[in-house]
Amino acid sequence: MYGRIKLFSGTGCPDLAEEISRLLEVPLSGRDIIQFPNENIFVRLHESVRGQDVFVIQTTSSPVNYNLMELLITLDTLKRASAGRITAVIPYLAYARSDKKDQPRVPITARLVADMITVAGADRYIVVDLHAGQIQGFFNIPGDALTAFPILSDYFKEKKLTNAVVVAADLGFAKKARNFAVELGLPIAFVEKRRVDVHTEALTLVGDVAGCDVIIVDDEVDTAGSMAQAVRLAKEEGAHDIYLCFSHAVLSGPAVDRLRSLPIREIVTTNTVPIPPEKRLPNMTVLSVAPLLAGVIRRVHEGRSVGELFTRYHGYS
Numbered sequence: 495m496y497g498r499i500k501l502f503s504g505t506g507c508p509d510l511a512e513e514i515s516r517l518l519e520v521p522l523s524g525r526d527i528i529q530f531p532n533e534n535i536f537v538r539l540h541e542s543v544r545g546q547d548v549f550v551i552q553t554t555s556s557p558v559n560y561n562l563m564e565l566l567i568t569l570d571t572l573k574r575a576s577a578g579r580i581t582a583v584i585p586y587l588a589y590a591r592s593d594k595k596d597q598p599r600v601p602i603t604a605r606l607v608a609d610m611i612t613v614a615g616a617d618r619y620i621v622v623d624l625h626a627g628q629i630q631g632f633f634n635i636p637g638d639a640l641t642a643f644p645i646l647s648d649y650f651k652e653k654k655l656t657n658a659v660v661v662a663a664d665l666g667f668a669k670k671a672r673n674f675a676v677e678l679g680l681p682i683a684f685v686e687k688r689r690v691d692v693h694t695e696a697l698t699l700v701g702d703v704a705g706c707d708v709i710i711v712d713d714e715v716d717t718a719g720s721m722a723q724a725v726r727l728a729k730e731e732g733a734h735d736i737y738l739c740f741s742h743a744v745l746s747g748p749a750v751d752r753l754r755s756l757p758i759r760e761i762v763t764t765n766t767v768p769i770p771p772e773k774r775l776p777n778m779t780v781l782s783v784a785p786l787l788a789g790v791i792r793r794v795h796e797g798r799s800v801g802e803l804f805t806r807y808h809g810y811s
Contacts, residue, residue: 496547496578499795502539504552504568506561507585507768511551513784518792527564535564537571545578547795549620551787554588555744555767562588562607566614573615581618581794582611585766585783586714586742590625593632608632620790622766622783623713623741626666638790638800642741642764643670643711644807645781647677649762650709650739657734658707659683661699663724671711674739677807680709685724704732714742715763718749725756735759742766743780745773 499520503511505527515522524540550572552565565582572580592603604626611619612635619637624630630639661683662671668684675682683701708728715721715738725736736758743763745753750773753761761778763769769780786803793800 496795497545498547499791500543500546500548500577501791502548502550502568502572504550504561504564506553506555506564507551507765509768510553510585510765510782510784510787513782514551514788514791517784517788525568527568529560535560535567537564537567539571539575542575543572543578544576547579547581548572548577549581549583549791550616551583551585553585553767555586555742556746558588562610566610569611569614569616577615579617580615581620581791582616583620583787583791584611585622585787586744587621587624587629590629593626593629602632604629605632609634618794620787620794622764622787625713638794640786640790640800641670641804642766642781642783642786643674644677644804645764645783645786646739646741646762647674647807649779649781650678650737655680655707655709657705658709659701659703659733661685661701661703661708661710661724661728663710663712663720667712670713673807674709674711678709683708685710685720685727699727699731702731703728705734707735707737708733709737709739711739713740714744715740715749715753716744716746718745718752722752722756725758729757737762739763743769743773745769750775 501515501520501522503522526538528536550568554561589603589607622640622642624639658680660671660675660680662668663685672682686698710724738758738761741764764781764783766783790800
């Protein structure tokens with residue numbers, strides 16, 4: 495048995511870390527994170543962690559490489575301070591799209607990131623909505639790969655949409671979209687698309703959305719190109735109100751302008767990635783994953799089942 499829960503936060507998602515801390519009634523432990531003029535990062539703990547059960551909360555969204563390096567250095571600091579067990583709590587894992595060699599002479603960066611997290615000192619990991627499930631196998635340590643879609647599906651249940659269709663923005667997301675549709679008791683449709691270099695072309699909509707409200711789902715929105723094409727395609731096929739639903743609001747480059755111009759009723763996402771005020775659109779609803787992460791941290795610390803949190807949901811346990 496390990497000692498008490500110790501919570502540490504990086505600088506990537508301080509508001510989320512504070513909310514998790516309040517829910518667990520465990521204060522965030524003090525630390526100094528300093529970036530020197532030469533861009534080197536220095537981490538110093540304010541208290542002993544010897545033998546304690548430590549959880550480091552750090553998302554790896556923009557600035558991606560800084561946040562990732564800060565996480566690695568914090569893990570190394572805790573390991574060298576003789577923490578009993580170290581769990582990396584990563585609401586959004588960067589580089590997850592680089593999960594296979596899909597062309598000659600390219601890396602599998604998701605595997606490299608998993609190796610670095612392990613070597614730096616993590617004994618366990620907790621992540622939310624990995625881009626691909628097989629990334630779990632890249633880690634040589636145990637962990638919990640969670641999904642925020644029960645939170646998202648609960649939100650849409652309250653809307654009581656009856657004449658609606660769930661649309662998977664990507665065939666690669668079809669299984670999770672199906673689980674989401676089953677949870678809501680709605681039919682499903684799919685956008686078939688072809689990726690050309692860094693651009694994506696939506697081709698056809700497989701399924702009937704004419705006269706229906708549509709919930710377009712995906713795991714993350716980066717530049718919003720795929721979502722924009724999916725929305726236009728759904729409108730061309732006669733969709734009524736359109737909702738966008740995704741876990742990670744990465745929102746790079748032209749994403750906000752693209753989303754602002756789309757004929758959509760509501761954007762529903764989570765706070766796995768901090769969303770600054772200038773990127774929060776009037777029709778955007780941001781749900782918190784803090785209760786989910788706090789519950790999982792508590793169960794991991796107490797050695798209880800994490801899967802029990804999802805047993806009332808179809809396909810999520």
